[in-house]
Amino acid sequence: MANVSETVRSQLRGMREALASLVFSAPCRICTQMLDTGSRIPLCNDCIDVLKEPLVEPLCDSCGRPIVSAAVAEGISAPKCHFCRMRPYKFDLARSFGGYTPRMSRAILLLKYGRVTPLGVWFAQRLASVVRSHPEHFSADVVIPVPLDHGRLRERGFNQAELIAKPFARLLGIPFRSYLLVRTRPRPNHLRLTRRERWETVRGAYATHQSAQVDKLRVLLVDDVFTTGATLDACSQALKGAGAARVVGLTVARALPLYPADEVGLADQDFGE
Numbered sequence: 001m002a003n004v005s006e007t008v009r010s011q012l013r014g015m016r017e018a019l020a021s022l023v024f025s026a027p028c029r030i031c032t033q034m035l036d037t038g039s040r041i042p043l044c045n046d047c048i049d050v051l052k053e054p055l056v057e058p059l060c061d062s063c064g065r066p067i068v069s070a071a072v073a074e075g076i077s078a079p080k081c082h083f084c085r086m087r088p089y090k091f092d093l094a095r096s097f098g099g100y101t102p103r104m105s106r107a108i109l110l111l112k113y114g115r116v117t118p119l120g121v122w123f124a125q126r127l128a129s130v131v132r133s134h135p136e137h138f139s140a141d142v143v144i145p146v147p148l149d150h151g152r153l154r155e156r157g158f159n160q161a162e163l164i165a166k167p168f169a170r171l172l173g174i175p176f177r178s179y180l181l182v183r184t185r186p187r188p189n190h191l192r193l194t195r196r197e198r199w200e201t202v203r204g205a206y207a208t209h210q211s212a213q214v215d216k217l218r219v220l221l222v223d224d225v226f227t228t229g230a231t232l233d234a235c236s237q238a239l240k241g242a243g244a245a246r247v248v249g250l251t252v253a254r255a256l257p258l259y260p261a262d263e264v265g266l267a268d269q270d271f272g273e
Contacts, residue, residue, distance in 0.1 A: 029114065030106045040118040043107070050103050055096060055254060060084055063229055064095040064254065089229055091236035091247045093137060096226050096254035097126040104253045108224050112160045120163030123252045127164065127222065128171040130250065138248060139218060142177045143169035146223040146235055149186040164252065165222035174220065180212045181235060195228050202234040208242040215243035226251040
């Protein structure tokens with residue numbers, strides 16, 4: 001009976017969205033085709049379907065980067081990518097839902113600069129699916145978003161990582177504590193940064209709040225994009241330095257060799273370090 005009720009609700013929801021798309025026609029904010037859905041997210045079904053595509057395993061056991069290597073071919077159970085073998089990160093684990101493709105880039109920009117805040121909940125649902133697929137890796141006491149510096153927060157009016165992290169914490173039933181971590185140094189005004197500059201920019205730029213109690217806490221650290229891993233690394237160093245027992249980074253998207261950051265606009269934005 002419960003399954004029947006859910007089916008009926010789903011059908012009614014689909015009918016409402018179809019009717020709304022006819023009455024309130026508008027272009028998809030990514031591909032500009034006319035919307036075929038009346039949801040609060042102004043994206044067509046084709047774009048949504050593409051955004052729902054998760055990263056394909058095998059993944060680096062440490063940073064979650066998709067890898068194809070001899071180690072995988074030989075059946076090594078916990079392979080690590082070249083970067084993690086060369087220079088281990090400060091976080092214990094990092095995972096991303098999908099690749100930072102051109103469509104994913106535009107969707108994240110809609111959240112950050114277009115103020116399409118319902119996308120924050122949609123992204124949170126995607127991250128929750130990552131956690132639920134391997135719950136043994138994500139036991140946590142608290143969810144913390146990567147913070148913005150005060151100047152950028154005043155300018156923008158919100159932190160996009162918080163718009164994702166707050167509903168994500170609610171979905172998992174884990175306490176949300178944005179105040180535990182702060183950015184103490186602003187990002188440089190120039191937008192294009194090399195890989196080395198990204199690391200230098202965030203080195204020592206984060207700290208736990210003076211009144212924060214993070215000792216022995218297991219933390220899920222949430223951000224929008226993983227580019228070099230410098231931001232998650234710097235935040236994790238601050239949290240570990242204050243006594244956190246474990247830090248796991250979670251991002252909506254991951255920059256991949258197939259879609260270099262410069263080609264999808266990441267180098268021109270103030271995120272994804």
